[in-house]
Amino acid sequence: MKAASRTARIIASAALTLLGLLLATFLIARVVPIDPVIAILGDRASASSYEQTRKELGLDRPLYVQFARYVASAARGDFGRSALTKNPVAQDIGRFFPATIELATGATLLGVLFGVPAGIYAAARRGRLTDQLTRALGLFGYSVPVFWLGMMALVLFYADLGWAAGPGRIDAALEDFVPRVTGFIVIDAALAGDGDALRSALSHLALPALVLGYFSFAYISRMTRSFMLQELGQEYIVAARAKGLSERRVLWVHAFRNLRLPLITVIALAYAGLLEGSVLTETVFSWPGIGQYITNSLLSIDMNAVLGGTLVIGAMFIAVNLIADLLYRVLDPRAR
Amino acid sequence: MTVKLGASIVVLAALLALAAPLLAPYGPDAQSLADRLQQPGSAHWLGTDELGRDILSRLIYGARVTLGIVALVSVVTAPIGLLVGCVAGYFGSWVEAVLMRVTDVFLALPRLILALAFVAALGPGIVNAVLAIAIVSWPPYARVARAESLTLRHAEFIDAARLAGASGGRIVLRHIMPLCLPSVIVRMSLDMAGVILIAAGLGFLGLGAQPPTAEWGAMIASGRQYMLDHWWVAAMPGIAIAVLSLAFNLLGDGLRDWLDPKQR
Numbered sequence: 001m002k003a004a005s006r007t008a009r010i011i012a013s014a015a016l017t018l019l020g021l022l023l024a025t026f027l028i029a030r031v032v033p034i035d036p037v038i039a040i041l042g043d044r045a046s047a048s049s050y051e052q053t054r055k056e057l058g059l060d061r062p063l064y065v066q067f068a069r070y071v072a073s074a075a076r077g078d079f080g081r082s083a084l085t086k087n088p089v090a091q092d093i094g095r096f097f098p099a100t101i102e103l104a105t106g107a108t109l110l111g112v113l114f115g116v117p118a119g120i121y122a123a124a125r126r127g128r129l130t131d132q133l134t135r136a137l138g139l140f141g142y143s144v145p146v147f148w149l150g151m152m153a154l155v156l157f158y159a160d161l162g163w164a165a166g167p168g169r170i171d172a173a174l175e176d177f178v179p180r181v182t183g184f185i186v187i188d189a190a191l192a193g194d195g196d197a198l199r200s201a202l203s204h205l206a207l208p209a210l211v212l213g214y215f216s217f218a219y220i221s222r223m224t225r226s227f228m229l230q231e232l233g234q235e236y237i238v239a240a241r242a243k244g245l246s247e248r249r250v251l252w253v254h255a256f257r258n259l260r261l262p263l264i265t266v267i268a269l270a271y272a273g274l275l276e277g278s279v280l281t282e283t284v285f286s287w288p289g290i291g292q293y294i295t296n297s298l299l300s301i302d303m304n305a306v307l308g309g310t311l312v313i314g315a316m317f318i319a320v321n322l323i324a325d326l327l328y329r330v331l332d333p334r335a336r
Numbered sequence: 337m338t339v340k341l342g343a344s345i346v347v348l349a350a351l352l353a354l355a356a357p358l359l360a361p362y363g364p365d366a367q368s369l370a371d372r373l374q375q376p377g378s379a380h381w382l383g384t385d386e387l388g389r390d391i392l393s394r395l396i397y398g399a400r401v402t403l404g405i406v407a408l409v410s411v412v413t414a415p416i417g418l419l420v421g422c423v424a425g426y427f428g429s430w431v432e433a434v435l436m437r438v439t440d441v442f443l444a445l446p447r448l449i450l451a452l453a454f455v456a457a458l459g460p461g462i463v464n465a466v467l468a469i470a471i472v473s474w475p476p477y478a479r480v481a482r483a484e485s486l487t488l489r490h491a492e493f494i495d496a497a498r499l500a501g502a503s504g505g506r507i508v509l510r511h512i513m514p515l516c517l518p519s520v521i522v523r524m525s526l527d528m529a530g531v532i533l534i535a536a537g538l539g540f541l542g543l544g545a546q547p548p549t550a551e552w553g554a555m556i557a558s559g560r561q562y563m564l565d566h567w568w569v570a571a572m573p574g575i576a577i578a579v580l581s582l583a584f585n586l587l588g589d590g591l592r593d594w595l596d597p598k599q600r
Contacts, residue, residue, distance in 0.1 A: 028454055147537065148570070159564045279449055314445060314446050
């Protein structure tokens, strides 16, 4: 009973955050120094047609009514039409979304794959070279601009060494041969059984995913290290060691069991962070995701597109955190 | 040790920024098309950009912009965070519930992307960039200030002030806020690296300082076109950003460990 009410509370708090996000984008749309009526009619419109359009847009109603309407239309998935592409923003986002998810997922996988072991070994060898190296790598990851690292990676690994494919999701020549099923090009190529396309897609994904994954590595390894240090100070670890268990078993079986829970939250936060970080990375790698969609729309002040993209990324951000909170409750016996 | 390293780099950057006209070998906007895209060498230590401007000089002047943004953001966010946190912590009850709820909502929103949307709406420029960053940056300070003022709420000197007839506003402003300031400053030094990175991102997207202002993020953006053959144009400003935010990270980490021995 108690657990159910706590779960309800978590969901309610996520809903409130979502409402806050909607309020933020609603207010941002209001501060744009462009009169929406004039944007539609042009500044030569007569006073009567101006008034009429104003009424049609609902701009004569009080702010809270406008906000309620805004929330209702966002709930229907209606973010208006993009001034740049002329499509409904929701449709555009649907087209660009899979690329962003593909990149963020690939990057998070890399971050977890390298970050968790690095954090664990850094903690186990505290103060020694492994530890210093992991911490330095992590600190650097907290300090360098992601778009810059992406550019330098392109210069080095694509232009100079030729190890990785360049910008884009797949070689242009192969692009039309991959039937769009899921929108995730790696999966689509695999489904089509097209080896060349799959290799090309993976090779294009590698560099941006590594660059972005580095940032989640920085975060994940740092948090893992600090969780692990806490665990290693516990008495059950001393007991396990006194029993003569191998160090590997102590770390990966005994201590790791207690790391899984906090790590869920950390990985979720890393994933959410990457969704956001993709905004700057996608531009550099010409990766056709929401980030690029937003940045392209920014400069032409296509606010419907910008705010629609902001809402979708923000909602994902909130959803990922909600899922992590709920998982935590399911997996932690004390929280049940 | 790390605190000292971080602090000395920050101080050095501040000195460079202050003395930019004395130290920069060239003017930040002095073009010389004959010398465009020169490799780093003896005449131009860090090379020149696509207009023949000396990159080192632009980096030195760019420190003014970046540190200026950092300073302005702190000046705007710290008071907001302090006020929200201290009022919530001191008054408690529904005031606290409402304020902290709002703070939590802000805290749960993606910072960078909201700042982007804000600047896009307000129009590009440094002032708007500062505003946008400030709007998304105050919540952590509010949390810190609240935690701090919770412990002060029932302190005897606060009771004494109340008995002496001080109003709630006076107690918050004169007695609680000053005592919350140190922890907010530590928290801020931790956030400065993030502010630098967001500012650079905005500049990179053309939403921050406008050309020809020497701003590090914008310099990276303009070097992007030439990066395959002239890597230094984009590389140098990125290194400057990384070094300065690394310095703030070292400083912030060190200050936090120093104040909170448990973290050591």
